[in-house]
Amino acid sequence: MNKRNLKILRDYIIGWIIAIAFWVVMRSYGVTVNAPATPEPVHALRLVMIFGPLAGILFGLAQIKIERNLYRRIPLWRLELFGLISNVAIMSIMFVLAFFMIKNTFDFNEPIDFWQFLRNPSVILVFFYSVLVNFVMAILRQINLSLGDGNLWRLLRGDFYTPRVENRVFMFIDLKSSTTIAETLGHIRYSQFIQDCFFDLQVVQQYGAEVYQYVGDEVVLSWKTTPVMDYSVCIKAFWAFQDQLSKRKNHYITKYGQIPVFKAGINKGDVTSAEVGEIKREIAYHGDTMNITSRIQEKCNYYDRLLLVSECYYDKISHQNGYVHELLGEEELRGKNELIKIYAIDRA
Known part of the structure; x- marks a missing residue:
């Protein structure tokens, strides 16, 4: 894997660790919700450190594939459709892993099967949150490409003012x-x-x-x-x-x-x-x-x-x-x- 792809993976891993950490903090200390499980802080940290890098790698690889094989080759609406399908596939993997990890680590608040887990409002909200996070990261990626690699961060710091x-x-x-x-x-x-x-x-x-x-x-x-x-x-x-x-x-x-x-x-x-x-x-x-x-x-x-x-x-x-x-x-x-x-x- 070349340096360019490694940088994409690095950015996505960092972005997803931040996004999942933010979600865990907000759902733990914000509004009380009918969540399927209530992890202790140590378990919440474990979720962040496992699913942050995993989501970053999976979504990063999807972005690499899109840039390598699909840009300039298909219409924008098909590109967005491919992105949505990728999002569903990746989050399906994440939900399966999350279900078994919760079940075997700190268990659910009440007994539920996998399909009940998927229909839980909090899990559905997590899915839409993942769509939003991936959309924001893809937009930031395009802005970075437009400005020149690395210049987005320098622009945010005010280096060019x-x-x-x-x-x-x-x-x-x-x-x-x-x-x-x-x-x-x-x-x-x-x-x-x-x-x-x-x-x-x-x-x-x-x-x-x-x-x-x-x-x-x-x-x-x-x-x-x-x-x-x-x-x-x-x-x-x-x-x-x-x-x-x-x-x-x-x-x-x-x-x-x-x-x-x-x-x-x-x-x-x-x-x-x-x-x-x-x-x-x-x-x-x-x-x-x-x-x-x-x-x-x-x-x-x-x-x-x-x-x-x-x-x-x-x-x-x-x-x-x-x-x-x-x-x-x-x-x-x-x-x-x-x-x-x-x-x-x-x-x-």
């Missing part, structure tokens, strides 16, 4: 021969072609990449730097994307008659991050680092190379094996008055 300086690596990835391909395919099929390409781009999440922006047939990836960062993950992410496209070349040839090839420029440096916009809000990065990265990517066609990097990024990976490095020269990039050393990177 005041502009702040961050040190980041940026990679601008652009489709080669995009104009020719667009003219060949036409607007609709070209858009479908780009959709398929960017669907395959999800492989870069295994290398910690954040998708900052999609602009036409270009995508901007970003990594926040740390003192112990392995800077080669950026290069690995690019080649993993190229390999993923190559694996699906039969699909692209059959459907579009084209094999997509992308070129990229990488740079590292300080940028200013801030939340911008009123009509439509988004998180934006500003600074020379962004401009230089874009200009480096534009030089790929000039040098006929797929991957070019700046000197400051090259210094971070120059000691690593497995790559062929070549200094192409010093360029005065468009809009800049200083010379920038540009290196080509290829696989050994």
Whole structure:
């Protein structure tokens, strides 16, 4: 299981532990109800620690399956129907386990069978609560994807309200021969072609990449730097994307008659991050680092190379094996008055 899926499971497990703990506290110390059982605090804690992770894993796996196999493939109403069916199936498993756990641990307030247990108003309320919790978590998941992975929590903390300086690596990835391909395919099929390409781009999440922006047939990836960062993950992410496209070349040839090839420029440096916009809000990065990265990517066609990097990024990976490095020269990039050393990177 890749890092992306593990993060989904982690978020769902944490979310469900909180949700079940909240439910147990509210039903224990809130309004008195005709519940089928009244657990002692130690048993209530056991319920939380068992059913929280279990619900998180089951609902998390369902979300992973939906994102992997169903998004972009079925209408929204069928997607919601699948989610509801998954909810019923998972909660059925949970209710069976809960019934036998209660029966064998602290027993019910009065003798009941499983069907009486299911018809209890408190159990029915638990089911609708689970639907609500899963709906909220799915919405939060979509908001997080829209903002960029990890940015939802940073937004809630107010990190972007005041502009702040961050040190980041940026990679601008652009489709080669995009104009020719667009003219060949036409607007609709070209858009479908780009959709398929960017669907395959999800492989870069295994290398910690954040998708900052999609602009036409270009995508901007970003990594926040740390003192112990392995800077080669950026290069690995690019080649993993190229390999993923190559694996699906039969699909692209059959459907579009084209094999997509992308070129990229990488740079590292300080940028200013801030939340911008009123009509439509988004998180934006500003600074020379962004401009230089874009200009480096534009030089790929000039040098006929797929991957070019700046000197400051090259210094971070120059000691690593497995790559062929070549200094192409010093360029005065468009809009800049200083010379920038540009290196080509290829696989050994």
